[in-house]
Amino acid sequence: VSKRTKNNGPSIRRFVENLNSDDEFRNQFFTSDDPVEFLKREAGITVEPSQRNELKALLRSYKKKFPMKLKLAIGKEDSMEIDIYLG
Amino acid sequence: LSDYSIYSEFSEGLKWIAKKHRLELESFPKSISPLAEHYLKNRLFILTEKPVKIDVRSGMPFPYLAYWFAKAFSLDDKIINKLASTLTYISLTVSIRDDLLDGTVQSAHGHVCLANLYYDKYFRIFKSIFPPNSIFWHILSNCLNEWSRYESWSYLFEYKNQIKPFSQAFLKESSRYLVAITLPTLAAIAIVTNNQTKIPQITKFLKNYWMGWKVVDDTKDWQSDLRMPNFNHSCILYYVSDKINRKNVLSKDSIFSAFLSTDFINLVYGTIQKFYRRARRDVLTFKSPYLTRFMDTQIVFYKEEREEIINTRSIFYDQLDKLIVK
Numbered sequence: 001v002s003k004r005t006k007n008n009g010p011s012i013r014r015f016v017e018n019l020n021s022d023d024e025f026r027n028q029f030f031t032s033d034d035p036v037e038f039l040k041r042e043a044g045i046t047v048e049p050s051q052r053n054e055l056k057a058l059l060r061s062y063k064k065k066f067p068m069k070l071k072l073a074i075g076k077e078d079s080m081e082i083d084i085y086l087g
Numbered sequence: 088l089s090d091y092s093i094y095s096e097f098s099e100g101l102k103w104i105a106k107k108h109r110l111e112l113e114s115f116p117k118s119i120s121p122l123a124e125h126y127l128k129n130r131l132f133i134l135t136e137k138p139v140k141i142d143v144r145s146g147m148p149f150p151y152l153a154y155w156f157a158k159a160f161s162l163d164d165k166i167i168n169k170l171a172s173t174l175t176y177i178s179l180t181v182s183i184r185d186d187l188l189d190g191t192v193q194s195a196h197g198h199v200c201l202a203n204l205y206y207d208k209y210f211r212i213f214k215s216i217f218p219p220n221s222i223f224w225h226i227l228s229n230c231l232n233e234w235s236r237y238e239s240w241s242y243l244f245e246y247k248n249q250i251k252p253f254s255q256a257f258l259k260e261s262s263r264y265l266v267a268i269t270l271p272t273l274a275a276i277a278i279v280t281n282n283q284t285k286i287p288q289i290t291k292f293l294k295n296y297w298m299g300w301k302v303v304d305d306t307k308d309w310q311s312d313l314r315m316p317n318f319n320h321s322c323i324l325y326y327v328s329d330k331i332n333r334k335n336v337l338s339k340d341s342i343f344s345a346f347l348s349t350d351f352i353n354l355v356y357g358t359i360q361k362f363y364r365r366a367r368r369d370v371l372t373f374k375s376p377y378l379t380r381f382m383d384t385q386i387v388f389y390k391e392e393r394e395e396i397i398n399t400r401s402i403f404y405d406q407l408d409k410l411i412v413k
Contacts, residue, residue: 012411016404023330023348030344039411047411054410062403063343065396067307 015043035059090143090384093377097154097171104150104172108133111208122194122201130182133175144388146381148269148296150174156273156289159375160280169212170275176209177268188238189315213275222283226274233267244317248329252322253358258298261320265297266290285373292369296382299362303389306355309342323355347400356393360386 018025025042032038036052039045047055108127112134115123127134141147153171157163183202192198217223240260250257273289276282305312305321318324318337327345328337345351367382 016408026344027331027341030340031338045411058406065399
């Protein structure tokens with residue numbers, strides 16, 4: 001466990017708990033222009049500047065999941081070519 | 088019956104409907120045919136040039152509901168294709184009117200004209216089947232009034248915090264037009280097969296089904312609904328808007344954030360399950376393997392979708408935890 005992790009430990013737990021339970025707090029995190037700065041300002045968690053891109057990539061990858069659509073089972077019985085689709 | 092065969096069994100009927108639309112398109116005046124072509128090929132996929140592939144488990148009520156009810160009521164006549172085509176005409180009419188009301192169209196008069204042309208075709212099919220004194224006309228005029236009620240509500244509605252967007256009271260209003268546009272076709276099938284006593288049960292099924300479907304639709308369309316007047320009455324957007332106390336402008340990020348809450352996920356998917364299960368119970372009366380399968384597959388599909396979101400949420404938290412602890 002790194003020195004920084006030990007220092008951040010309680011803050012990280014609190015931060016993740018807050019994200020889980022506090023809708024407004026989570027919303028602020030998601031809508032902030034700079035999530036790294038948000039972590040530092042609101043949760044006292046220091047993240048290396050090099051991790052900024054990783055954090056942004058994580059948020060981007062999560063957002064790409066929406067709208068949630070289960071993958072088409074192309075070629076399987078569950079998927080079909082349809083004659084008419086009205087939405 | 089498989090999930091697939093409840094649709095594929097009626098492929099010939101669908102081809103008949105597509106051919107009818109193709110011939111009509113060719114006969115339309117030049118002033119309206121490009122617009123009609125847009126709606127038939129791009130807005131709705133009635134005359135598809137490329138095959139559209141879809142996971143049938145997500146459910147396709149239009150126009151298959153007509154075929155399933157026809158089977159349930161033993162209607163084995165060519166009239167069924169005509170009646171099923173009314174669901175395509177009314178879908179076209181509704182889509183054109185929706186675009187018109189959203190203010191996204193260039194030629195308002197052209198849209199009114201095309202919507203009227205399709206509504207006329209819709210009306211004439213019923214006129215060719217039912218005598219003037221049929222109970223059907225009472226049902227159709229009532230449905231037309233219900234559709235009008237929806238349009239007025241949609242314009243006048245002002246969202247207030249005390250309204251619960253996932254409540255039956257709200258979803259009943261926001262899905263009212265869907266019942267109004269599907270009931271005439273299904274009622275017609277009931278009447279021509281002497282099953283008019285079952286119309287109240289059909290109505291009950293449609294109400295529950297469309298309330299659940301409205302939530303499903305809102306889970307798919309919330310990104311585009313964000314740009315629409317009144318958020319297109321999206322239960323997702325109204326709910327999240329309340330949760331963030333309207334201090335900020337509602338953004339996509341707020342909705343992404345909301346889907347990290349298990350309470351929110353359970354509310355969304357629990358509401359879908361509640362109404363779909365009621366709709367399933369309602370169709371049992373008709374003893375139709377098609378309708379039962381239709382509901383069963385969707386209930387399972389959206390149960391799996393909920394699990395997928397819960398899983399996505401857990402992965403996100405795990406990765407975030409690892410990243411900031413690294």
